[in-house]
Amino acid sequence: xxxxxxxxxxxxxxxxxxxxxxxxxxxxxxxxxxxxxxxxxxxxxxxxxxxxxxxxxxxxxxxxxxxxxxxxxxxxxxxxxxxxxxxxxxxxxxx
Numbered sequence: 001x002x003x004x005x006x007x008x009x010x011x012x013x014x015x016x017x018x019x020x021x022x023x024x025x026x027x028x029x030x031x032x033x034x035x036x037x038x039x040x041x042x043x044x045x046x047x048x049x050x051x052x053x054x055x056x057x058x059x060x061x062x063x064x065x066x067x068x069x070x071x072x073x074x075x076x077x078x079x080x081x082x083x084x085x086x087x088x089x090x091x092x093x094x095x
Contacts, residue, residue, distance in 0.1 A: 005052040009036045012054055023080065024064035035065045039080045 010031065013020070019028040023037075037060040038052075058080060060068070 005038070005057055006036045008052060008054065009057045009059070013059075020059040022061040022064055023058045024060060024068075027061060029059075029061055033061070034059045035062055036060075037065050037068065 015031065016028075019030060020034040021028050022034065037058050039056050039058055
């Protein structure tokens with residue numbers, strides 16, 4: 001059974017007072033108005049089981065997410081993954 005990556009993200013990230021910050025524009029959005037973006041696009045990892053892991057997921061507003069599309073070049077893929085690995089590691093230490 002496939003894991004719902006949106007549920008996976010929200011189960012592990014409670015946000016701040018019910019709001020989530022877009023990683024690109026830095027604006028705050030409610031849970032219903034934020035999208036969960038794959039840093040490395042699903043299509044790139046479609047045959048690998050790692051596409052829906054927490055370190056590959058980030059909150060992004062609809063506008064920023066649609067402007068990103070499925071491109072990897074020109075996006076901060078390495079930086080985004082490094083930040084998510086660091087955040088995930090710190091959260092696991094604090095639990």
